[in-house]
Amino acid sequence: MTYTTVIFDFGGVITASPFEAFNRLEEERGLPRDFVRRVNAADPDNNAWAKFERAEIDAAAFDSLFAEEARALGHELEGEAVLAVIAGAVRPAMVAALDTLKERGVTIACITNNVPGGKMGIRGAGMKRSPEAAIEVADIMARFAHVIESSKAGVRKPDPRIYEMMCEALGVEPAECIYLDDLGINCKPASQLGMHAIKVTSGDQALADLSAALKIALP
Template sequence: MGDRQFKAVVFDFGGVITASPFEAFNRLEEERGLPADFIRSVNAANPHSNAWAQFERAEIDARRFDVLFEAEAEALGHRLEGRAVLAVLSGAIRPEMVRALDQLGQAGYRLACITNNVPSGHGAGMARSGDAQDAYEQVFARFEHVIESSKAGVRKPDPRIYMMMCEHLGLAPAQCIYLDDLGINCKPAATLGMAAIKVTSGAQALADLSALLGMPLG
């Protein structure tokens, strides 16, 4: 842990607390006979202004996303409607991550979440439902503060969203650890001074977090 005194752990949701949505995307691609990672390639084109980015900032609705995404997919040579992508945008909660949240809370660490999500539908990548019986909401309840791109109007990797969290917590970035399954989202967090962990699996995330904090997790 070195000389750093961490006060908070900030989590991404989809792909960290839950299994990666990319797994579901790959299943959809296989079902449709599309190249592997085609959906990711659509979302990587014009990443700050494409349909996905606009939807995560709640600048367009689901119907408009459906149309725009399909046009972007066709421009890359394949047919895929946006509504089909939204239909699989969920992920199974990783129980070991939930146990770690409880352990961290009991150890006195402040817990928060920054998530890029869309404003309609249901699942890990959707805006919060507010339903206390919902499994995702029960996990969200463990966080002191949650910033959702679809409500904040700003999305990762915009540095502003990380600073919004730090300002809310009243902490310097150097006092925070940030976990995300996308390197592009970890980079601005690290640049601001957070200790960033790129998540490739639940076990790896907990091992790296345990090493930083000097405590067993999971």
């Protein structure tokens, strides 16, 4: 199969995984490791994260609702504290790969679950970044032929509709696409639609798998 299009998640793919920051926060607060992930996994379609990423609630409501969900699991943690740590560091090799793909005529795009007000959330492009970092993220996003943000589209991964929306916007079939995400739950619907899905566990692994699928040498 000849792939014409590569669709990227942002957080955990273009940037380092926010879960590393969550683990540091948990250690600082004396919370069980991966507690934030436990909260986020509970009722995944209707919890605080899901509602925030669909722009159904604002930041203040997220703060209190997340705290309630954390409390229900036996610990105190406000949503605001989680939002404050989730911006991951950009992976330079991945950005270089974007440029290589464009030079080789491959269409690149991005699907990101984010939160309202231009602030990218748990799976997105950044939260509470410095002005310099915000400019860096904007520069990266400008490379994509099309970007779908959950808070603007009103639908979030892993809903299959968001992948279908991207294919329609680009005028491609799913079988022409490679999709990269650091969450298996988000890779599954892409694969079921016919995309070649790559679950990202590290920057090096992602680039190696993408190079093999495209038969293009990447940084």
